[in-house]
Amino acid sequence: MQNVIRTNLVFKDYNPNQKLLLPPSLEELIDPNHPVRVVNQVVDNLNLQPILAKYEGGGCPAYHPRMMLKVLVYGYLTNLYSSRKIEQALQESIPFMWLSGMSYPDHNTLNRFRSDRLKGVLKEVFSQLVLLLIDHGHITLTEAYLDGTKIEANANRYTFVWGRRIKTYKDKIKDQLKELWAYAESVAKEELGNQPFEFEQINAENVTQAVEQIDKALKGKEVDIQVKKKLSDVHRKWPEQLDRYEKQEELLGNRSSYSRIDPDSTFMRMKEDHMRNGQLKPGYNWQVSTQDQYILGYTLHQTTNDMSTLIGHMESLKNTLGQLPETLVTDAGYGSEKNYEYLEENNVNGYVQYSHYFNDKKKKWKEDPHLVMNLHYNEEKDCFYCPMGQPMTLVDQRYLEDKEGYKLFKKWYKAQRCDGCPMRGPCHDCKGDRVVQAAPKWSKYKSKVKERLDSELGQYYIRKRRIDVEPVFGMIKNNRKYRRFLLRGLEKVEIEAGLLSMAHNLGKMAS
């Protein structure tokens, strides 16, 4: 069928090469309520002295740090995290062009500014933003909601180094060395000398020394061909292997693992497990405290355990904001004697749940006479009474040190004559008489916190926590699609967390 073009068609003028007599300014093209204006206005009001102090002066003039910071923050606000993408946006996007004043720093310049100039100083700049939010009445320091999320590091999941594996390898070397030593003793006991080798200290220096001693003792003796071969292998491999293990152990510190590509990252179980195989991935534990969904502070940790991050996070808040929030609300991942003690000493009202808080309220738990929490304790006699009414007497008490060196005071109480007791089945399944453990300080803090959490205000905080801090991670991970750090190393990852936090707060101000 033949195409018929109607004669009455009318279109608006279209000429992409149209010349304008008075070209419009970029600013005119941006909506008055556009978020880029908030970024521009707020960053203009921040004191960038900490960043300026990182410039040495001289040479070719650098791009203005205020412009560079605005561009990066606006990039993070618009889901542009790669320096190449931001470089492209600076040439194509009107808000970016306006923000940069038509400057076009390339991706290397943007990256150098982000990695080097912001290193160690961005948190100070971020805290000014928080103080500004407080000044403008958006938030107060009355309460803070703390939670953490694991974010993947920029490293492959198959680049792991495990502390356990290093220990196994070193144990193997120890066993083989013991065998060689025993052989040398059987062939040349006198030449080997009377000084026994210290097998506990397996390091390159000690092992080399021991092998040299064995070599010396076996010199001129008739030695088994297999032992000769083993000794030649040992000379070639062990010193280099043990040197490597030593360096790896130094990098591990208190951690159980790290990635060879980003040695600051630790292998963790992530919430986002697309393969559903529970595989551990290298990542960082990002802790954030919020109020009304504004971020008050952020810290990065190399541990999977939230409990050990609370004090470090609070200290960071104190250092950057000059004071601690009056009230802290968290979920059950943070309840520990050490944390409760810290909050009490620093006059912070802790609404910090402990692990069994919700179970303690269940009828089934409350009415189970066998649970330790339901055993009657006589303070005067310092003994518990078991469900049969028999006293459980104190059998041991001592301090136990946790991984971070905190000393927990614990007591152990033992029942008498459990054999033949009709309640033995539901009461316990230990061999012999039942032993229960108690931590007096912990119990004291726990009952105080329980009372606080059970109050009307406590229940309000528990409900609010779910809609305060948790949605912040939702926004960053789902709306901003930020699920993996781009930079490597704790200091650089902290910069990214800072830019994300600034972008989040400014985005919220603009909304």
Ligand code: SF4
């Ligand atoms: S089993 Fe032992 S601890 Fe339990 S009720 Fe009987 S006597 Fe008491």
